[in-house]
Amino acid sequence: MSNPDQNEKKQECQNQRECMEMLQLILDGEASPDQKEHFLMHHLEDCIPCYKNYHLELTVRELLKTNCTGQAPQELIDSIKAKVIPNFLSR
Amino acid sequence: MDHMELEESPKQQYSDKEKENIFNNEFMPHINSMYNFAYRLTLDQDDSKDLVQDTYLKAYRFIDSFQQGTNAKAWLFRILKNSFINDYRKKSKEPSKVDYQEVESYYNSEEVDRQITPDLRVEALKDMIGDEISNALNALDVDFRTVIILCDLEGFKYDEMAKILDIPIGTVRSRLHRARNLLKEKLSEYAKQMGYKNA
Numbered sequence: 001m002s003n004p005d006q007n008e009k010k011q012e013c014q015n016q017r018e019c020m021e022m023l024q025l026i027l028d029g030e031a032s033p034d035q036k037e038h039f040l041m042h043h044l045e046d047c048i049p050c051y052k053n054y055h056l057e058l059t060v061r062e063l064l065k066t067n068c069t070g071q072a073p074q075e076l077i078d079s080i081k082a083k084v085i086p087n088f089l090s091r
Numbered sequence: 092m093d094h095m096e097l098e099e100s101p102k103q104q105y106s107d108k109e110k111e112n113i114f115n116n117e118f119m120p121h122i123n124s125m126y127n128f129a130y131r132l133t134l135d136q137d138d139s140k141d142l143v144q145d146t147y148l149k150a151y152r153f154i155d156s157f158q159q160g161t162n163a164k165a166w167l168f169r170i171l172k173n174s175f176i177n178d179y180r181k182k183s184k185e186p187s188k189v190d191y192q193e194v195e196s197y198y199n200s201e202e203v204d205r206q207i208t209p210d211l212r213v214e215a216l217k218d219m220i221g222d223e224i225s226n227a228l229n230a231l232d233v234d235f236r237t238v239i240i241l242c243d244l245e246g247f248k249y250d251e252m253a254k255i256l257d258i259p260i261g262t263v264r265s266r267l268h269r270a271r272n273l274l275k276e277k278l279s280e281y282a283k284q285m286g287y288k289n290a
């Protein structure tokens with residue numbers, strides 16, 4: 001990441017709501033390549049609030065993925081198999 | 092889940108061998124995601140086991156309604172979500188905090204436009220241990236929790252989420268937007284508490 005030159009960058013975003021929506025579209029993989037390029041290559045480089053929001057959103061998503069997923073208990077897997085598999089053999 | 096929903100797609104006629112193959116190779120690989128979804132919905136380990144087991148038994152029973160080559164994970168998630176609404180939500184200990192009509196009108200109101208920018212920083216987030224994130228997610232109302240799980244944990248696309256939840260894509264987007272703001276508000280509360288501790 002390049003060190004932002006505070007003088008050339010916008011301290012406030014003029015289109016915060018639209019930007020936030022675009023940012024989410026991009027992170028959700030729903031933006032078109034053009035939208036993505038325009039926002040990431042042009043807007044994000046110049047707009048400090050959007051740059052910060054982007055990294056905040058990324059971090060929240062990473063933390064969710066690492067902390068809020070888990071494994072099904074083996075007893076559950078065994079129990080489902082025990083109930084369903086006999087059906088394959090019974091006919 | 093009523094039978095109509097599972098029978099709306101054209102019926103297949105799978106052989107026993109094909110059924111076994113679909114069940115083992117297309118349904119069972121999603122067991123961890125399914126369990127996690129059930130757990131985040133019910134917030135109870137026993138309920139989530141029952142819910143997942145019920146869902147898999149239904150999936151087997153209605154396997155002829157599943158078209159091979161379509162998204163098995165989305166199909167299973169939809170059955171689980173409907174089972175949750177029909178069988179678990181009513182008896183859930185969690186009080187029903189959200190009046191559905193009220194929520195929908197809220198999404199469509201100007202309130203959504205209000206840009207909530209919680210005073211939350213990446214550095215504060217990185218100091219959190221996993222429990223805070225998990226608790227923040229669990230503290231959201233179930234409708235908001237659900238869209239975050241589907242999108243951020245499971246990687247479903249908006250159109251897939253719309254089908255799983257039986258809501259328009261526009262509602263998926265606005266609900267996600269609101270859910271993420273609420274989650275960040277929660278996290279920023281935790282960050283403040285941590286700040287007091289460190290001070």
Ligand SMILES: [Zn+2]
Nearest residue numbers: 013019047050
């Ligand atoms: Zn901006």
